[in-house]
Amino acid sequence: MRLDAFDFDLPEELIAVRPARPRSSARLLVAEAGAIADRRASDLPSVLRPGDRLVLNDTKVIPARLTGTRRRGEAEARMDVTLLEPRGDGRWSALVRPLRKLSEGEIIVFPGGLSATFAGREGDAAILSFRAEEDFDTALERAGRMPLPPYIEGRRAADDADRTDYQTVWAREAGAVAAPTASLHFDEPLLAALRARGVGFTHVTLHVGAGTFLPVKAEDTDDHVMHAERGRIAPRAAAEIAATRAEGGRVIPVGTTAMRLLETAARETGMVQPWEGATDIFITPGFRFRASDALMTNFHLPRSTLMMLVGAFMGMDRIRGIYAYAIAERYRFFSYGDASLLVP
Known part of the structure; x- marks a missing residue:
């Protein structure tokens, strides 16, 4: 596909340079069954179902x-x-x-x-x-300083607050140079409420690389070379995901990094297998998703590989409508911005 198929105009004032406080007060756009609802991240326990499983990337950002x-x-x-x-x-x-x-x-x-x-x-x-x-x-x-994305660092320098803000509450495997930003909306009260709701958690690791910030220069997606990132799905994590599938629950990666890892591990058999290595999976419209029933993610840069991923997941017409709605309703964009829950 042509790169301009993933372009859109974003008012600069919608680019967030600080996160919502508390974390779970961030807005959450829920797109499901052709409808859009305006919620908050703190509403997730009422949005998700008992038996659903959130897949969380436990990589830890280093002051790179x-x-x-x-x-x-x-x-x-x-x-x-x-x-x-x-x-x-x-x-x-x-x-x-x-x-x-x-x-x-x-x-x-x-x-x-x-x-x-x-x-x-x-x-x-x-x-x-x-x-x-x-x-x-x-x-x-x-x-070192936290490696904030260029669109934030161009407007302010990283400071001590970013050492906490740009890190998930469950981060434990050091190695990332960018945060899995959809996960930044979770705090301990929200995690406790989700557990009480009967939502499960599975931890996987994908070390997010600086390539996530690199622009796509090829005018056709077929000509783009995807950066590789190191990751791991432990046997226990694969077993938890398989059990959720068998019991009729939904598997919901939190963030595109967790989704890319799951889809990498499921490519050969359709089931998430224990896996370790480097993945350069490139998800564009036409991709067959085999491991993900929904996706929680932030709002992404125009003309980026992450726009291609959400367009592949929801369909291009649908994702264009979602983004137009988010802009009209003044959602905050990118790493410190608001979140969406996308259910095809």
Whole structure:
């Protein structure tokens, strides 16, 4: 399909730069059976059914943005670094700006006793070998900032509030450089109310990469190369999902990351299997969904792979109507924005 099929006009003032407080007070657009209802995330217990299962991504966002200094004699240059993926032995792939000003073997010094040696390039990324005066994770926690999306960072800098705001309440597997943002609407009171309603929870892990922020440059979706992300579905998680299916409950991924992981694991047999690896699944209209009965997700960037995914799930005509309604009703968009519950 042509990329412009996934385009729409969004007023800039609808782009959220801070989350709703409390988390579960965010608005929730429920699209089901051809109708649209305006609710709140806190209303989920009355929207979902006993026996439904929410699939939650338990990845933990690391403070992956670093600002350091490269020294060359008396000259200094500022270097902005975004960590992408660990390579073992203290090495990371990273986006470095300006990469052209860095020579192999040069050292970038960061605050808090952290430094990195430039060990070479890997496509558009750099390979950095890190050293810390103490534990790397501790040093990174001190020196790093939360990796907010460009459309937020262009309007304000990340601050201490983002260390909590841009993290789910169940985050436990460190490795993401972007949050599974639909999950940011859940707090402990909402989780307790959902348990009391008889809704189950299953945790899976997909480490969201910086590629989620990259624009689609190909004018035809067939020409786009999807970024890969590392994930895991444990045997217990697969068994919980299978039991829900057998008992007639709905399997509802919270976020496109959880959905992409489930659909990856179900591609061969139609059932979610235990799975571990890297997935570059690219979901566009015409995709056959095999693992997801509904989807809770935020409102996405125009011309993005996530717009393609929700268009595939709901149908393009339906999703265009949903987004037009959301804009007219002043829903807040993107990572810190409001949520939708999409039921085909």
